[in-house]
Amino acid sequence: LVDKILDLLKQEIPQIEFERYIKQLSYDEEASRSDIAIFYAPNPLVARWVKTRYGDKLSHLFELKTGIKPQIVVEVKNSKKRVPVQQTSENSTDTGVSKNSSKSTILNPSYTFESFVVGSSNQFAYTAALRVAEKPGVQYNPLFIYGGAGLGKTHLLHAIGNFNLARNKQVIFTSLEQFMNQFTHHLRNGTMDRFRDKYRSCDILLLDDIQFLSRKEETQKELFHTFNELHGNGKQIVMTSDQHPKKIAGLEERLRSRFEWGLIVDIQPPELETKIAIIKKKCELNGIHIDNEIVNYIAANMGNNIREIEGIIIQLNAFANMMNQSITLEFAKNVVKNQIKERSENITIDDIVKVASRELNVKPSEIKSKSRSRKIVEARRIVIYLARSLTPNSMPSLAQYFGMKDHTAVSHAMKKINEMIDKDENFKAKIEELSHKITSATVE
Ligand code: ADP
Ligand code: MG
Numbered sequence: 001l002v003d004k005i006l007d008l009l010k011q012e013i014p015q016i017e018f019e020r021y022i023k024q025l026s027y028d029e030e031a032s033r034s035d036i037a038i039f040y041a042p043n044p045l046v047a048r049w050v051k052t053r054y055g056d057k058l059s060h061l062f063e064l065k066t067g068i069k070p071q072i073v074v075e076v077k078n079s080k081k082r083v084p085v086q087q088t089s090e091n092s093t094d095t096g097v098s099k100n101s102s103k104s105t106i107l108n109p110s111y112t113f114e115s116f117v118v119g120s121s122n123q124f125a126y127t128a129a130l131r132v133a134e135k136p137g138v139q140y141n142p143l144f145i146y147g148g149a150g151l152g153k154t155h156l157l158h159a160i161g162n163f164n165l166a167r168n169k170q171v172i173f174t175s176l177e178q179f180m181n182q183f184t185h186h187l188r189n190g191t192m193d194r195f196r197d198k199y200r201s202c203d204i205l206l207l208d209d210i211q212f213l214s215r216k217e218e219t220q221k222e223l224f225h226t227f228n229e230l231h232g233n234g235k236q237i238v239m240t241s242d243q244h245p246k247k248i249a250g251l252e253e254r255l256r257s258r259f260e261w262g263l264i265v266d267i268q269p270p271e272l273e274t275k276i277a278i279i280k281k282k283c284e285l286n287g288i289h290i291d292n293e294i295v296n297y298i299a300a301n302m303g304n305n306i307r308e309i310e311g312i313i314i315q316l317n318a319f320a321n322m323m324n325q326s327i328t329l330e331f332a333k334n335v336v337k338n339q340i341k342e343r344s345e346n347i348t349i350d351d352i353v354k355v356a357s358r359e360l361n362v363k364p365s366e367i368k369s370k371s372r373s374r375k376i377v378e379a380r381r382i383v384i385y386l387a388r389s390l391t392p393n394s395m396p397s398l399a400q401y402f403g404m405k406d407h408t409a410v411s412h413a414m415k416k417i418n419e420m421i422d423k424d425e426n427f428k429a430k431i432e433e434l435s436h437k438i439t440s441a442t443v444e
Helices: 002-012 015-020 044-066 123-134 153-165 176-188 192-200 217-232 253-259 272-286 292-301 306-323 329-345 349-360 374-390 395-401 407-423 425-443
Strands: 036-041 071-076 143-147 171-175 204-208 236-241 263-267
Touching: 002 015, 002 044, 036 044, 044 071, 044 272, 044 306, 123 143, 123 153, 123 236, 123 263, 143 153, 153 171, 153 204, 153 236, 171 176, 176 192, 176 204, 176 217, 192 217, 217 236, 217 253, 272 292, 272 306, 292 306, 292 329, 306 329, 349 374, 349 425, 374 395, 374 407, 374 425, 395 407, 407 425
Parallel strands: 036 071, 143 236, 143 263, 171 204, 204 236
Antiparallel strands: none
16 A cells, blocks of 8 residues: 555656655554554654655655555664553553554654753743743743744744653644644544543643644634633643744634733744754754864855755755765855755745735735735735735736736836835835745745
């Protein structure tokens, strides 16, 4: 079965990536089940890479073949035994490692507080997470961590989980998507009591990517009751999101207000020194050697998404192994350049409209309308400016997109924004932040 699935995958992804990453995997026949497929990778970076790049695809291919969509787990070979998080109240026994955790979610053992590099960008989030891990349910309940893609939110959630598994606490880690899928599954099968038992009997509930609650009324209702039950019993809840609760659209007021009961902390994009320290730490943990000069180059030229930076490290390392030579600055430059190019090729004007309208508080339809209201005109100009710098669209094609007469309107918008950037530092910062949000959103 797995061979067939990998064959299908092979047809869907670039040959070189298949050779480089997928071929390094081995499948755990014995431990896998219909709802969970377990693979092993030679090191944490490849594991992470496969999981984020191909996890969904793999899961989908399994579903095609078996009718069941499994959770894909990619672990590091020879690392310590997997740590399934205890899920059911019946086994509230000793070790926190339960044998019959048929739907166990897996904590990544390499995401710990020790492997997390602290800098001023993430210091508050780190400290709050550590406090909560040490004294769950006592202070800061719930803890709400928000910030852009690849800044370490999920890492901190796992760290809280790992810390407490070691202390025999019942920990549940779940993405909101998984929570939602399980909820609908149990609802359909009339087994809601099992679902509720599970989620309402843990000591610590770690909920990742809560922004997906947006407009999911039934899931929100269920989570509301789960929240009350846990919180009322002094159990800890930790959530992450890419946005402040105030900015999550279509979120019930009563839930939003509960999210704000405890502590809300954000993670900012890392400063250069933190990026450098993270790269060094990743190399050290994975036994990879990269010269300082190259580390500095990567840190200075890559964006702020650490996941992407890890991608670069893996590619460099894979190359060095394949060619049996050390990594040169020249090669690193090439890999970074390609990555940046690939990223910008994937951005569309719609992506830009989506992010800009959210951040600037106007509707996407307004941006594309002919409205002359000041706020909308400015938002439209910003979108045009960003589309010119982040996508390969020409001025005429942008004019067409916005239903403008010809490209002179586009160049006028560009001129206005350029003037404002020159004049106003704050405005410049705002544009840079937007640009960052767009590029990191597309990479996810
Ligand atoms: P998010 O959930 O915010 O999108 P993740 O927690 O998945 O981001 O982080 C992406 C990758 O970057 C992970 O492999 C994580 O280990 C790494 N990472 C992010 N921030 C740090 C940090 N401060 N120290 C070490 N690794 C980090
Ligand atoms: Mg995450």
